Amino acid sequence: MKLIYFYDEVLPEQILLAGGKGLNVALIHQAGLLVPRGFILSAEAFRMVIAECGLDDSLAAFLGADSSPDLITEVCERLKDALDAVHVKDEIRVSLIQAFEELSPTSPAGLIVRSSATVEDSPKASFAGLLSSFPNVRDFDDLWVAVRKCWASIFTPETHIYLKEQGLLGADVGVAVLIQAMVPAERSGIVFSKDPVTSDSDKVVIEAILGFGEEIVSGEVTPERYLYSRKRQMVVSRKLGRQSEFISPTGERKKVFEELELTPRLSEQEVFELAGAGIKLEDIFGSPQDIEWAYSSGKFFILQSRSIVIGERYEKLFPQIGEHTVLLRGSGVSPAMGSGRVKIIEPDEIPDTDRNTVIVAKRITNDLAVHLRRAAAVVTDEGGATSHGANILREFNVPCVLATANATEKLKEGQVVTVDGFRGAVYEGDLAVRTNRSDNVPDTLTKVFISVLVPEKARNVAPFADGVSSLRNDYFMLESGVHPIKMIKEGLGVYLEESIANGIVQTLQLFKGKPVWYKTMDAPTDEFRRLKGADDPEERNPLFGWRGIGRELEEREMLELEFRAVSRALEITGGDLGIKLPFIRFVDELHAAKEVMRDVGLRPHEDVKVGISVENPATVFTLLDFIDEGIDFISIGMSDLVMCTLALDRESQKVARIFRPNHAAVLRLLDEVATVAGKHNIFTCVAGESARDPSVLPYLVTAGFEAIGVSPAFFSEVKNEIARIEGEHHGGARRAARW
Incomplete structure (x- = not known):
């Protein structure tokens, strides 16, 4: 029986002999990429030892779906003890010694002995880090100990849980052993040929540290991170890591000195080289790859490659x-x-x-x-x-x-x-979209609207809320994971239009007789860059960049699609619907948006109300011009107004402590809006999570605004707080509600 396989001898279908890791390394070598020299001890040796030791029943118990945790622990100990005591069989010894004596003299840094399970590194299950590797092996006795430990490393309660969760308990589970020359790594890291977080196939993610790579895969250090764009063929992002110590090529643990901390781990050319390897390996294996690499003596070595495994996404979006x-x-x-x-x-x-x-x-x-x-x-x-x-x-x-x-x-x-x-x-706080019960909420003079992301999730709040301050289209736009412009260009826009129309219809029916304001697209460019087919620019601060109605007027096909969806929804169910134009800066944007409405057959102010979202001081001070152009309602985006007024990025942790909704300048702007809107009899709602801030909510209740808009999760809390404030101020400086 053949037990030793050198890389050139392994066939693509021999995963049950070479294991996932061993097979992939062999295929990488055969494709012409540089891997450490080595060979594979077939999984048949593992099966032979299990049978010789009479452990088949124990193995069956380990793979049993109904085995209790206590039984699994007991079985794992039994299997480990047996493998720890087993003597090397002559057939295995002869094969192993021959391969060892061929490899060892050309491996001055010693050998590394790596587990390679037959269900490992597959498209469904990575087994990342669950099985063991043993470095610095220099003689045959140590090699045999390491081989036995590799076999035994699969027998842990954690591995049983993993196999069970991934539906692999019924698989033919065996362990091959990959034996390689150690690479005395000066630098190490990982390449993801596709961003595993955003699923952006344009981006190659590269992470790097000094010294050996064990600390990066174990999570002990924070690596330096690079993003490479395939389309632009350039590094588009570099993020510094944190590493206080590293393991040198001689195996010593050394401190990272200050001047070394600031030195990039990779040059731009090296990033290009690693990105190219990642793209090539993706082509070889037919799927995005998770690749481990090491750099030594002027060369990059590929240590292993596996498919990126990502579970099904759930509850992807939270409102606001x-x-x-x-x-x-x-x-x-x-x-x-x-x-x-x-x-x-x-x-x-x-x-x-x-x-x-x-x-x-x-x-x-x-x-x-x-x-x-x-x-x-x-x-x-x-x-x-x-x-x-x-x-x-x-x-x-x-x-x-x-x-x-x-x-x-x-x-x-x-x-x-x-x-x-x-x-x-x-x-x-808990910002999850969920159906909240809102029984026993008090009546208030100030109306409380809610923002709606997923209409069905607002069902329990709808009977109590006074309206919808934002029917956000994030869910309809982004749930497919494909950029909406790409969908339109590929003739799939009709499905997007139908999704938006159905969402509007459902919301109008839930909030029958109450105002519902549909907010046109306002996701910043960094949100869209996560989608397939994205070609959005990289902006230093997307919240101040290409967003809101200004962007949609440049991508008119998207705005027309939204307005057609609004028209379809009104034909189906009718209702008190308004269109809210977000992050508006100029009066001519309002005029242009109404022209687009007319072009798709919507009559502004007749078929549908039209309002603006006031989110910057410029809009506040030109509010009369917007009123002259014609608006039916005003929504104040409180968080963005604070951000633009105080010149503070509302997503920055560094300035979060000075993000003050009750700043005197913000209150003065709010007062200006309340005065102008009141004089012209225009319904005004202050929306966004900053509107419920305890430091500013009492002012909003007494300043003359008709409504406050919050997320469904905070509806009851805010409604009760407004009732308390109104009780203390006997209703405050209220204007007659005009909606």
Whole structure:
């Protein structure tokens, strides 16, 4: 029986012999890329030893779907003990010694012995970091010990859980062993040929550290991160990492001195070279790849390549997410979001988790990641998007933000937060879209509108809310994961139009007889860049950039589609519908938007009301010009108004402490709007999460605004607070509601 395979001898279909890792390394070598010299001990040797030791029943129990946790622990110990004591069979010894003696003399840094499971590195399951590798092997006795440990490393409760969750307990599970020359790495890292967080196929993600790569895949350090654009053939982003120590090519642990900290880990040409390797490997394997590399003596070595595995996305969008308080920023490493109560854990702690628990830790190890598969989210101080722990959390759909630097210090036990694995942000409070009960809310003179993202999720609030301040189209626009302009150009715009129209119809029916304001597209460019087919520019600060009605007037086909959807919805159900034009800067934008409405057969102010979202001081001071052009209502985007007035990025953690909705300049602008709108009898609503800020809500209630707009999650809380304020002020300076 053939037990040793050199790279050129492995065939593409021999995964049951070479294991996933071994097979892929062999195919990379055959494609002409540089890999460390080595050979593969076939998984047949593993099967031979299991049978010789009488462990078939134990293996069956380990792979049993109904085996209890206690039985799995007992079986794992039994299998490990047996493999630890087994003597090398003559057939295996002869084959192994011959290959070892051929490789060892040309490997001055020693050998590394790596597990290669037959279900590993597949398109469905990465097994990232769950099995073991053993470096610095220099003699045959140590090699045999390492081989046995590689076989035994599959027998852990964590691996059983992983196999079960991935539906692989019924697979033919075996362990081959990949034996390679050690690369004395000066630098190491990871390449993702496609951004695993945003699914942007244009971007190649490259991470790099000094020294050996174990610390990057284990999440012990925060690597330097590069983004390479295939279309533009250039590095479009570089983010510094944090690394205080590294393992030198001689195996010594050394400190990273200050001048070295500021030195880029990779030159631009080296980024190009690694990106090119990632793209080539994607072509070889037919899917986006997660690649480990090392650099030594002027050459890049590919250590392994596996398919990027990402679980199905769930609950992708939370309403008005950017308007909330950002507590922390880090690297978003999973395309999902979650919310719950913070639980801070120690490095070796295995916590109980559920969908209401946000785990906060210094870093996430591979085995710990498996136990966190039920968590609402995970936040860490250190780690990178390409670490094994991050890979596993992505596979289990767990929202995750790594490399925040100080999450374990800044977040408090029991604190309620929302974790955004897209944007790499941790927000204050629970911002999840969910159906809230709103029984027993008091009557108020000030109306309370809600923002609606997913109409069905507003069903329980609809009977109590006074209207919809923003029917946001993010969900309809972005849920496909394809850029809306790409859909239009490919003839798929009709499906997008139908989705928007159906959403409007459903919302009008839920809020029958109440005002519903449909907000046209206002996602900033960084949101759209995450979508397939995106060609949006990279902006230093997208919140101040190409967005709102100004952008849509340049992409007229998108605006026409939205207005046709509005017209279709009104034909189906009728109702009190208004169109809200977001982030408007100039009066001629209002005039142009109404012309587009007329071109698709909508009559402004007759078929549909038309309003503007006041979000910057310029619009406040030219409000009379907008009124002369013709508007039916005003919505004040409170968070953006604060941002534009104080010149503060509302998503920046650095300036969050001085983001003050009650700043005197903001209040003066609000007073100006209230006065002008009141004089011209125009209904005005102050919307956005900053509108419910306790420092400014009493002013809004008494200043003469007809309505406050908030997210559904805060409706009852704000309604009760307004009732209290009105009671203290006997209704305040109210104007007669004109809607």
